[in-house]
Amino acid sequence: MGSHTLRSVDDSFLETAPIVVHAEVDLDASPEEVWKVLESDRMWSWFAGIDKLTWLTPRPLEKGCVRQLRVAKAITVDEEFYRWDAPKRATFRVTRASLPLLSALVEDFRLDAHDGKTRLTWTMAIEPAYGKRLPLGLLAPLLRPGNTKMLAGIRKLVGKV
DSSP states (O other): OOOEEOOOOOTTHHHHSSEEEEEEEEESSOHHHHHHHHTSTTTTTTOTTEEEEEEOSOSSOOTTOEEEEEETTTEEEEEEEEEEETTTEEEEEEEEESSTTEEEEEEEEEEEEETTEEEEEEEEEEEESSOTTSOGGGGHHHHHHHHHHHHHGGGGTTTTO
């Protein structure tokens, strides 16, 4: 993998990034059942854009664990989880990428039990490497429907992992 190192960011980036996209889905499952999918090797298997996911850290997974994703057979990223609060919340930052497309990226997953279901909220915060002076925040409303649809794909795995 190429070695483009991204800026190290924390939770404040979830509020201050040029692009912040929130998506949520309600699932007919407990937080523990949903968490099993989030920590599995199959997490994004329903989404064809992610064609490879490998945990680089041995199980049991915990704060500091690392996984590697390949997107569209074109870019590989290393993700470090700086929060691992099973079965409630997980947050990671991308630390390295094979192509210099991003300056920083954080993703946050929250699981909230309600009415016998689990609401899964996914927040993605992005700073692209190029075009930082453009009004990038305007992209969030355009990305939200796609992210919500992508997140809803988790339904295919809940109860099967």
